[in-house]
Amino acid sequence: MFTTTLSPSEKPFSSVNWSFNVSTTIIIFVINAENIIGPEYEGRITFFPSTASLELRSLTLDDTGEYGVNAVHDGTLLNGRTTLVIYGEQFNISNVLVTSSSTDLVEFSGSVSLSCSASGPSLSFLWLNGSSEVTASDRVQLTDGDSSLTIVNVTHFDQRPFRCRVSNPVSTVTSDPVNLSINGPENINLILSPSQGYFAVGSDISLTCSVGSRPPAQFKWFLNGDQLLDTGSELRLMNVQMSNSGNYSCQASNNKTLRSQTSEPSAITVPPYSLSGQHGDADACFYNQSH
Template sequence: MCVGEGILPSGPLNGAVAGKVKFSTTLRPPEKPFLTVSWSFKGKNIITSTSTDIIDPGHVDRISLDRTTGALELRNLVLEDRGEYTVTIIPEGGLQELGKTTLDVYVPISGATIRSPTATLIENISSTNLSCEASGSIGTRVWLMDGLPLQPSGTVSLSSENRTVFIQPVHSSNHGTYQCRVSNPVSTVTVAYNLTVNFGPHNITIIGPSEAAPGRRVILQCTAYSVPPAVFSWMLNDNETHVNTSMYVIERLQTENIGNYTCTARNVVTRLENSTILNLREL
C-alpha cells in the first residue's frame, strides 16, 4: 500500500547547467532510520540506500542523500538531467512513502547584445531596427525604453518572440536608451543600447524680458529642442548681429538696441532651421 504521493513538490524544479538542485521531501526525521530510500530517474535507479548504498555509475560523485528526510541533492547538472524523478521510502514499521516531481534544466543566459544597422537616423525620413541576441536557454525577451515597457504603436512593432524592434520611420520620441531583458527561470540578463535620432530644431523659444529700462543689462537666451544641439544666430530688426551663441547680451540698453530680435536655430545634420522673434521695448 502506498501513501504520501505529495512528499515531493509538484514541480517542476528549475536548475542551471553546471549548477545543483535539491529535491526536498516533506518528511520529518523519524525516531528510527528509514529502512530503505530509493531514487529513480525516468524509471532508472539512481540510488538505493539501505545498510549500504547502490549508486548508478552515471551519478557517482554527483549526488548526496540525506537519510534523515530522504532528500536528494544533484550536482553538476546537464541538460540530460531533465525529466521525472521518483522517490520511494520505506520507514520501519510504517507504510511506504512515494513521491514524484520533475526537473527542468536551463543553460544560463550569456552574451546578450543589441544589434542595429549603423546609420545616421533623421526624424520622419529614416527607419531602423534593434535585434536582441543572446546565448543560453531563452525563455522571454522584454523590451524597455528609458526604463519603461516599450509599447508597440503606429511606427513601432515587434517580431515574434520579441526578438526585433522595428521603427518605421523614426521619430524624436524614439530617441533614447533601449533595454532588452532576456530571462529564463535560472537567469536574467539586461543589455542596453542608446539609439540616436537626429531631429529638430523644435520649440524655438527666446527667454528674456520684452521691455527694460535704458542703461540696464539685458540677457536673451534662445533654446531649441534638437539632436544634435542646434547652432544659433541672431538678427536685430532684420540686420545681422554676428552673434552666434544661444545667449545674446546687451551690456547697456540703448535706443539702437530696441526692436525685434530674431533667433534662428539650425541643425547641421537634419539641415533644418526654425526661428522665433522677441520684441524688446524700452520702459
Template sequence: MDILALLWIISLVSIGLTEGAGVLPDGPLNAAVGGKVMFTTTLTPGTTFQIVNWKFGGIRDIFTFNVKNFPAPGYEGKITFFMSTGSLELRNLVQTDSGEYIVSIFPAGEPSKTGNTRLDVYAPVSKVTVTSSSTELVEFSSVSLSCSSSGSSLSFLWLNSSSEVTGSDRVQITDGGSTLTITNVTRYDQGPFRCRVSNPVSEGTSAPVTLSIYSPVSKVTVTSSSTELVEFNSSVSLSCSSSGSSLSVLWLNSSSEVTGSDRVQITDGGSTLTITNVTRYDQGPFSCRVSNPVSNGTSKAVTLIIYYGPENVNLKISPPHKPYLEGSNISLSCSAVSNPSAHYTWFLNGGLLSKGSQFNLTNSQENQSGSYSCQAFNDKTLRYETSHPASISVLVQSGCSAGCIAGIVIGVLVVLCVVAAIVWYCFHDKKKKKKKRSAGNTNTRTGVEGQDNGAYTRSQELHYADVRFTKKNNGETVQMGDQNKPSDYAEVRVNNNPRAAVSSLPTYDAHIQRNKRPAPQPEITEIYAQVRKN
C-alpha cells in the same frame, strides 16, 4: 480402494523404472491468475483406461478416475477430465495453484504410464507508470525516473523513444530495473521515456514522459540599427540576442514594459523591437529581459540619441523693454528648446547682425534703434526657427551735461524760494496797511447816499460802515456783532444764491439798484441784510 493403492505402488515402481519417459510435456507451464491451464498427455486418443490419478505437490489428490470421476474437495467446478487422453484442465487459477502436478495412468492390458510437470501462475501486469524527479531541468543537471506496476514476477525495460536504454557512465539502471538515473543531462536526453513491464503471461508499457531540458540564459545583448536619430524623421530597430533554450523575451523602457502600438512593433518571437517616427520620449534606456523556466537574464541598457528642435525660441532684453537713452548698456539673450544646442544668429530690421546666444549693445546709439530678432539653427535636424521681433528705441540726450542739469535744478529751486518769500512779504504788508486805514475811518462816512461812483476802479476798495439787519419772517431779531470793529466786504450774497462770476468789483449805483429789486421769500433759516455805504 485397496486395488487403487496397489496400483499406485506399482506406478511408482514403474516411474522409477522408466525415469525420463513421462506422458506430460516439459514444464513449466505458465498461466495468469483467473485463467486456466491444460495438462495435455502424450497418449493416443481412444486409449482405454482403468484408473487415472492426478496429484498436486506430489501428495495431494485433486482428481481420480475409476469408472467414475472423483474430484477432490475444493476442486469441484475447477477441473475438466478428458477420457480420450487422460488430460486435465484446471480453471479459475490463483497464485497458490503454482507447483508440481503428477499424473498416473493405468491403460487396460498395458504397463502404467506416469508424467509430471510444473505450473507457474502469475498476476498479470497492469497500471504501469513512470514518474520523474523533475521534468524541467537545467542542462548538465541530473534526473531520476521510476517505474511502478502491479503484477508478479515483473521484468523492466526502459525505452528512449523506441530505443532500449542501457547503462553507461551517465546512465544507471537500478532497483531491479525499475529506476533509471541520468546524470549531466543534455538536450538529447529529453526523451520521450517509457517503461515496459512484463512477466511470462502479460506485459504493459507506461505513458511517455518527456523531459524539458533547458540551457541556462546567458550573454543577453541588445543591438540597435542606429543610436543617432532625428525626431519624427527616423525609425530604429533593436534586436535582443541570448544563449539558452526555450527563451521568452520582454522589452523594458527604463523599468516599464514596452507593448505594441501603431508606432511600436515587436516581432521575431519578441526578440526585435521596432519604433517608427521616433520622438524625444523614445530615447530609453531600453533593455531586454530573457527567461526560460529555469533561469533568466537582462541585457545592458541602450540609450538612443534623438535630435529635435529648435522650438520655443525666446528673446529676452535686459533691462526690460523701455526707451533707452544713448549711452545705455543693453543685453539681449536668445534661447530655444533643442538637442543638440542650437546656433543663434541676430538680426536688426532683417539684416544680419551677429552670432551667438548673447548680444550686447554697449554705449547704445540712436542708430541702433529698431526691430531685433534671433534665429536658432540645429545642425543635426537642419531646422530653423526665428523668435518674435523685439523693438528697441534709443533716444538722443540733450546737450547739457549731468553737472549742467544739476546746476539748473538748483537754480530753479533757489528762484522758487525767493518768489515765495516775496509773495509772503507782500501779503503781510498789505494786510497791515488795511488795518491802519480801517482804524482811521472809524465812524466816518466816505460818501453820501446816491453818490456817483462812476470814478470807482478795480484798484479802489469799498468800505461799508453801516450794516442794517432785518428780522426773520418769524419775527425773531438777528443778533448783530460788534459794530465798532471794522469789517471788509468784498461782495454780498443774498438768499444763499450762488453768485455769478465777477470780472470786476461792482459800482455803488449798481449795488443800490440790485437792492431795490424785490427780494425772494427767504426760508426760515435765511438772514437778510441791507448794506449802505457810509
C-alpha cells in the same frame, strides 16, 4: 508533482502504470495493491493511490522528457501525458548583444531597427527604454519573438538608452545600453532677461536661444526679419537706445540634418525718454498715462 485531474476515489484502481519517455521506462506499476518500482526511481517517488498522482524528487537533467500514466478504474481506461524540462547550468544565458541599424537619427522622419541576440535555450525578450518597458504601438513594432524592435518617426523621447533583457527559467541577463542620437533642432525657445518688454535708454538686455540639437546648433539672430551680424546662443544688447526697439528672433540650424527652426519673436521697446524720469517728471508722467 504530477497531479491528475481524477477525483479521490475510495475504490482502488485496478491498475496504474506511470512511465517515462513513451512507456520505455517504468516508474511505477500498481496492480492488485502491489507496487513495482523501476530501479532508478527507488527512494525518489511517492505514489498517491486515491488519485493516481505521483511525486518525483531529486531531479536530474536526465529526468527531462515525456511522462505518461495509464489507469484502469471500474473497467474504464484513463490516461494522461505531460512533459517535464529540467534546466541546468548549460541553460544559462550568455552573449547578450544589441545591434542598431543606426544611432544618428532625425526627429520625426528617421527610423531605426534594433536586434537582440543571445546564447541559450528557451529565450524570452523584453526591451527597455531607460527604465520603462517598450510595448508595441503605432510607432513601435516588435517582431521575431520580440527579439527585434523597430521604431518609426523617432522623437527626442527615444534618446534614453535601450537595453534588451533576455530570460529563461534559469537566468536573466540584460544587455549593455545602446544610445540613439536624435538630431534636431527642436523645442526652440527665446528667453529675454530681464523679462519685461519695455526698457529704459541705457539698459543692458540679454536674449538667450535654447534648442535641442545634436550636434549643437548654429545660431542666427534677426531684428524685424533682418539678419544681424551676431552669432551664438546669446545676444547681448548693451546701453540700448530707441534704435534697438523691435521684434527679435533667433534661428537654430543643424549642419548634420540641414534643418532649422526659428523662435517666436520677442518684442523689445526702448521709448525715446527715460522710464526713470531722468529727462523730467513730465515726460515720465506722459509715458505712464499713454501706456
